[in-house]
Structure formats: structure tokens, C-alpha cells
């Protein structure tokens with residue numbers, strides 16, 4: 001059966017496993033008689049008609065590569081109705097009947113608005129290290145970033161122990177604490193300071209009052225980056241001021257968390273979700289994100305997927321606190 005083109009793009013911050021996702025979508029689409037266009041630089045490339053037809057060979061040898069062969073961007077123009085109009089016109093011109101968008105909440109929010117304004121079919125795939133999309137247990141890239149952080153913290157632990165220091169290690173996540181909370185558990189850190197636990201009680205005070213250093217000669221505190229300036233540096237400066245007896249250092253892991261070869265889990269997730277994106281099109285699904293819940297692939301309406309404040313499992317806080325005594 002002759003089918004139209006499926007357009008694929010990656011948008012927002014890159015995440016390891018995006019290439020594995022592009023490979024899966026491309027190959028499944030071709031298997032089912034679709035033709036595929038790879039769109040460069042996310043929505044920017046859609047607006048500017050930067051794309052090329054993809055063959056199965058074009059996605060050879062990329063499953064193991066970090067970043068995205070399609071490049072990525074955060075498009076300001078696509079946030080405007082004029083930008084989306086241009087994108088729609090390019091889709092018509094290029095005979096793209098469905099768009100597969102791989103990205104985080106900003107990218108899927110863009111897809112939702114686009115699908116509300118125009119009669120287009122969009123399928124979203126959750127690609128972000130932050131793990132902050134609702135309706136899916138995990139996002140593509142999260143596991144790799146988590147493993148990268150743990151590897152770094154293991155190294156920091158060596159020097160922290162040798163010098164008997166407190167290290168505040170800042171990790172990404174924007175306003176979500178999944179990376180901080182779970183990397184703290186996995187690396188045996190003494191505490192995690194996360195946005196979801198910003199109650200009346202001060203997380204630093206709690207950590208101090210739990211008696212860190214009573215029996216240990218070093219501590220590692222993982223802190224989620226903060227748009228309001230309360231990242232690792234803020235907490236380190238407070239300790240220096242309020243508890244000058246301690247020797248404190250800060251490490252900001254930054255963009256190294258986004259790079260590198262995807263973990264096996266991310267490759268498998270990318271392959272399953274990419275394959276299902278095409279199944280979704282065959283079933284006539286529109287404007288849903290393909291996610292995973294309890295190891296089952298699910299369709300999540302965009303509105304649900306982009307809801308703010310995906311809940312973090314609060315029992316993880318107790319796990320960390322109890323195991324770090």
C-alpha cells in the first residue's frame with residue numbers, strides 16, 4: 001500500500017537514545033510501507049524546510065551514538081502562530097502526513113498546540129534526561145544520564161574521602177528531582193536536595209541535623225540545578241558561612257550528563273517506543289505520546305503528558321535518609 005511520508009524530528013535538549021529512537025521509527029515506518037523524512041534542527045527545520053528522505057541505511061550504526069543525527073533546537077518561531085503556519089505549509093508541500101516528535105515537555109507542548117490548530121497527526125516520544133513527562137515511568141535518555149552521574153559521583157567520593165570534605169554536586173533536571181534523588185540513592189550519597197521536597201523545613205538544616213559527619217569523614221549531597229539560584233553553590237556558601245568548621249567544595253556536572261553512548265535500557269526503551277510510534281499511526285492514533293508504564297507501552301494524550309509536576313515517589317526520600325546514616 002502506498003502511504004505518505006512520516007516526518008521525524010528531535011527537539012529541545014538532546015538525550016542519549018534519540019538516535020536509537022530515530023533508527024526505530026525509520027525502520028518500522030519503512031517496514032510498513034511509509035516513506036520517511038528526517039527533519040533537521042527540530043521545529044526550526046520544519047519551518048525552514050530542512051529535511052531529507054531517510055533510508056534504512058541512513059540509520060545504520062547510530063543505535064550506540066549519543067546526541068542526535070538530526071540535530072536539535074528550541075524553536076522560538078514555532079511558539080508563534082506565524083511559525084506554526086509556515087510549518088504546516090511545509091508539511092503540505094513535502095507530503096508529510098504524520099509527524100513523530102522526539103523531545104521533552106516543551107517539544108510536546110508545541111506538538112499539542114500545532115495539532116489543535118491544524119489537522120495534523122503528531123505522535124510524541126519522550127526524549128529527555130529530566131524524566132519529567134507524565135504518564136510514562138521513564139523517558140529516553142534518563143537512564144544513561146543517571147548512570148553518568150553515578151560514575152562521576154563515585155570518582156568525587158574518592159577525593160571527598162581523602163580530604164574529608166563535603167561535596168555539593170549539582171545535577172540537571174530543570175525543576176524535577178528524579179536525577180538527583182535516584183543518583184543519590186545509587187551512589188550512596190548522604191543527601192539529595194530536590195525541588196519536590198521544598199517544604200517549610202529547610203533540606204540543608206535537615207541534613208545537618210541528621211548528624212552528618214558524626215560517624216563519617218566525608219559527605220556528598222546531590223542538588224538539583226535551580227532556576228532561582230538555589231543550586232549547589234547556594235548550599236555550599238551557606239555551609240561555609242554557617243558551619244565554617246567544614247571543608248566544602250562544589251562540582252557542577254553540567255552538559256556532560258547529556259552526552260555519551262546510551263545505556264542498554266535506553267536503547268531498548270527507544271526501540272520499543274519508536275516501533276510503537278508506527279503501530280500508533282497504523283491504529284489511527286493522533287496526538288498522543290507513546291510512554292511506558294509497568295513495562296507496558298501506553299498511549300498518553302499530550303495534555304496529560306505535559307502536565308506540570310510529575311510526582312516523585314516520596315518513599316525514595318525515606319530510602320535515602322535511612323540508608324545514609
Ligand code: F6P
Nearest residue numbers: 013104128129130172173174258
Ligand atoms: O531539559 C534537558 C536539560 O538538560 C535540563 O536538564 C537543563 O536544565 C537544560 O536542558 C539545559 O539546557 P541547555 O542545553 O539549553 O543549556
